[in-house]
Amino acid sequence: MGGDFGPQVTVPACLTFLKSSPHSKIILVGQQKLIERYLPANYSSRIEIVHASAVVSMNDKPSSYLKGQQDTSLENCISLLADKNADAAVSAGNTGAMMILGKKIAGCHPAIDRPALVAPIPRLDGKTAFVLDIGANVDCSADTLVQFAFLGATVSKALTNTEDPKVFLLNIGTESIKGSQQVRYADQMLQNKVDSLNYQGFLEANRLITGNADVVVCDGFSGNVLLKAIEGSMKLSLDNLYKAFEANLYNRLVGFLALPVLKRTVPDLDPRYKNGTLFVGLKQILIKAHGASDEFAFRKALETAKQSAESEVVKRVGQSLDAMMDQELV
């Protein structure tokens, strides 16, 4: 039901997803009549509808959706997840509500106070930098940032088998006098944890892609700005290129020859190809799709959910966190 477009985007995306994923099933949770409007008359037996009378809107404050049983699509969806009736849940809806209901219904790993949204960012050298938080926790204390550092390290280990992930704190300079008080406190705390974490210090936003960071820790405000700025720039680069290849006949001819080459760079450049971010720290797989997801982007988020379930990411992150707890590191 969520996101900027609701079922008119999410339902067709599910239908396309099922075609390419013959062993997957989808439970659509929301207003049955509205959902059925976007389904063919004889829809696949791999689709099930679970009705929910209410919807958490993008503007709803926690006080409105935390009053117990509200029969909202988000609440019912996460309940299906918590009751093991689903392996992963995806929503393009209210991020804050997803975090709070996720924590309340699915529950957090005991080592973690607040789940974080983590985004995998492709580095120039082909490896992956995991950025957290990217929008679920707007204000973060130094303690929370330190917890995210450990959480990020377990994600990097679990998802990319990185042995001793290099962990950085996002800052606006590399000198110790730079940045907000929380960031400077978190830096001091992390400097004292070198035995249990490969902490490397501050990282500036321009070094995220070109550097060697495996984990980048930040509050949800600056993390969100970071990700959306990258997304916007990629779009600008693409548009600039296409404009340049249209300027005159010679350029159009070259553009025609160059198109197959350029197309190969598109998956790296187009942010819609990388949709769906995981709430880490929860006991189940909950995926946040971009609020502005179109059908293509929402399908990518469904694929992220499927891959997350197949790779048992939550189980593996949980095992890493268990090990850290056993060693009394977190």
Add this chain to the structure above:
Amino acid sequence: MGGDFGPQVTVPACLTFLKSSPHSKIILVGQQKLIERYLPANYSSRIEIVHASAVVSMNDKPSSYLKGQQDTSLENCISLLADKNADAAVSAGNTGAMMILGKKIAGCHPAIDRPALVAPIPRLDGKTAFVLDIGANVDCSADTLVQFAFLGATVSKALTNTEDPKVFLLNIGTESIKGSQQVRYADQMLQNKVDSLNYQGFLEANRLITGNADVVVCDGFSGNVLLKAIEGSMKLSLDNLYKAFEANLYNRLVGFLALPVLKRTVPDLDPRYKNGTLFVGLKQILIKAHGASDEFAFRKALETAKQSAESEVVKRVGQSLDAMMDQELV
């Protein structure tokens, strides 16, 4: 003396700059012997050296450079500016020190409490979005953000003759429940100023380049992340492209044909082409060059300084602020 490389980058950049700017003069402020090492024996009469025995380092805290006369290159440089012995000053050094010494020695416009670093960002439609602050003020109260909104509007009017600049607040969503407390307070305050400011609400980072914002207001932490993320992405896009054109013989041939076309997109893509950001709110032209500036980038910052002096930007911003004060808007 400042930046990651000091005189070995700044002095050669000045020499190249003077070649293309036959009517400009440069005063190099710093350690005379070190500066002379990078000058030819018979250097141009359009270069003057003003000696300063000390240097503000990138790690110095305000307490160390605010103890009165320190004979630092930055202090002496801004004093030359304040005494009208120079039309503009450029440094790649300590941003915090530039702001604090700029405020102390050159002074602020009476309508403004804190100067802001403002960056012009090229929009996809060819117009310019001015982003402030981008790193001089890490923590900003709602009051400061509101002041930056007015300051940004005067800059947009003065530099691009935009009649009624559209002002946005950077946030991680467009709904009123989104964002930090300061951002939500500033939004409420700006909603009440609609008579004097064309305030349009929240803007997400991905809409900076593709949207219609003339002014984007943010604290210096998220502004810095925003700008450096754009810079990093542009570099990634370029590198991806070059990599794609090198993959095999066909691609290399197409790359050879496409090079003149691609080169034309480079000024839009390469952040070094847009170096030098202005401290607005000060009574003089003080330009912050990127700390990591190489010779090419530092020369671009010198050109920004020259253009700023020629366009009398500070005088024009001052006149706009005067008019606002007369109408009791700020």
